Amino acid sequence: MTASPFLAKSKPAKSQTIVVKIGTSSLTRSDNQLALSVLARLVETLSQLRQQGHRVILVSSGAVGVGCARLGLRERPKAIEQKQAVAAVGQGRLMRVYDDLFTVLDQPIAQVLLTRGDLMQRSRYVNSYRTFQQLFQLNVIPIVNENDTVAVEELKFGDNDTLSALVASLVGADWLFLLTDVDRLYSADPRANPDATPITWVQDLEDLNIDVGDRGSAWGTGGMITKLEAARIATSSGIRMAITNGQSPDNILKILAGEPLGTQFAPQPKPNNARKRWIANGLQPTGRLYLDPGAARAVGQGGKSLLSAGIVAIEGDFQAQDAVVLCDRNGQEIARGLVNYNHHELQQIRGRRSSEISMILGYDGADTVVHRDNLVLNPDTLGSEIKPMAADEQPH
Template sequence: MTASRVRNGIAKARRLVVKVGSSALTSTEDGIDTARLDALVDAVAARVAEDVQVVLVSSGAIGAGIAPLALGGRPEDLATQQAAASVGQLALAHAYAESFARHSLTVGQVLLTSDDVARRAHYRNAQRTFTRLLSLGAVPVVNENDTVATEEIRFGDNDRLAALVAHLIGAEALVLLSDVDALYDGDPRSGSTRRVDEVTSVTDVAELEIGRSSSGLGTGGMVSKLAAARTAAAAGIPVLLAGALDAARALERADVGTAFEAAGSRLSARRFWLGYAAGVTGRLHLDDGAVAAVVGRRRSLLAAGVTGVDGDFLAGDVVELVDPAQGVVARGVVAFDAGELPAMLGRTSDELPEHLRREVVHADDLVPITRSIHDVT
């Protein structure tokens, strides 16, 4: 495989996030596969030995708890998932601590729920924790806090979590490792599919038939990995999708798997939080003129361009802005309560009372959302 600029950038990254999936580390019958875990740790430790800072986002807590609890398979109900996670998380953390100790490296466990990044203050706290752990030479091992996470505050999969953490720590690259060695233009099990070496835009994957994971342990699959890659790339972070068995080559040379080129300049922490991490409490419906102004010209949203309001939000909350076709085009901090807006809809500033003559969403508090890979598959 010919090295490319994006692959060279990933290989030379001085701070990176590595995510590994459940199926690459655990099995229903035996729990943690120590040989695979040790191989992953060896690959990470080799980069750390080169003065590279690495954050490891690891799935596998629920998978690691299935065998000890004799559950027979991944549980479907939340309470049993939480029980399995409480057992498996301890086993997984212990396995990582022992494995990294072979390289004289200390690990720090970081358990997150989506609430920890959806709330701005929590987001900053998590950022400080990662910064300090890395400055002390530790390897942060991150997982969703499955033991306490509810359906309402779950990330859904650790691919999304990894993309959020990558931006949160200022990573120069994100490496997604799973039981699939690359992105293909169809089901790789069919034997007649083509491997995609590099993705430079969303349109590169528009015609691909993307399926969800067939693993009994994973919750994501290729759809979630593409969404995570899109999120990271849109924020200025290149991504490598590769097989966990190729971890050493992926981290050292980045000459395996599928590389995703960063789509633009890196977003500030606040703008990334607004666009991809913040909790959303409502929606504003925009006419075509407002969409063009907000997305095309990066202007503030005025009441004249708002056609409808959904949700029960307060001034200062984060809301989605949707176009006439109900597609989300932006997110932003709204300047009015939901109850104030209906009387303002479609009215120009001159038609409003003086105390209401301000932007509904100011341009400085607004982030256009690029079209999701989910929307083109």
């Protein structure tokens, strides 16, 4: 008989790094006021984890919702400048409540506000990592939220499910817990479909066949789609993830003890290293390179560097060292990586041998377009057969 994945793989290590995200729907009541009883149980649970020697990060939603309640607004604002103003009002109030509750248990906390730009630039990414490590050494629980007050649309995470997964990837966490308004993942939205069946264990995201819908709560931004994207980021980084009910934060302790609560996602057995996690998850690609079948196989199945001779088409305006997506001729993503040439240069050298690059461009450039050390394979295409495409179907 196969051993239970919960008991066999959930034994808590002596000290683990645990990221917990709680959503607006769990933090607030129906009147949009803070659910203080839930907050108190959450604070008690996280403090207990710290006392057990674990490193803990809380990613907390709720700033916009609390700001709306403070200002007497009945609807969540839609314009980004309104959200930023309301978040500025709510963030201080939210942190004040957290600080009061954690102080009762003598647990120091810190506020960490991030934008996507903090994770896109390598130096800021590394500095963010070092800040978290220093806070851990000081026995502090960092409370993270998106810096809504200053973030512009193109530099926003979009939702705190994604933010929490990126933070977990950044610090190399062991666990990511998403506390939400449902007790686990279902085959469909249980609020709309009474026939929805619960899912307790996910070994491989590709095996899921569910209708996730697109709705979050009235005051939140994340539906089940964003939670599955968080699972993709976390599991590809070697992080085990669980979705469980935010009304019972002590479920975290039970899951760590091996109880089969919520929905748990198995981590990939061979996760990327820290730099490749940054390339795969921290960066937003600015272009696409389409490869011929030989190059697609060399990169996707052999993990080889990409050479200019294997590129058949280019999309996007990008500079050297930007992130790009490597695709086969059908547009299926094979990998992501940092490109050594800008789009103008690549248009000139695509399909040509590396030995011809200096003659074409007039200077000595890199032999590779994307070096294998700066390339992250898409786990969904590993081992898949990459077939050529008909000439009349090729991208232009």
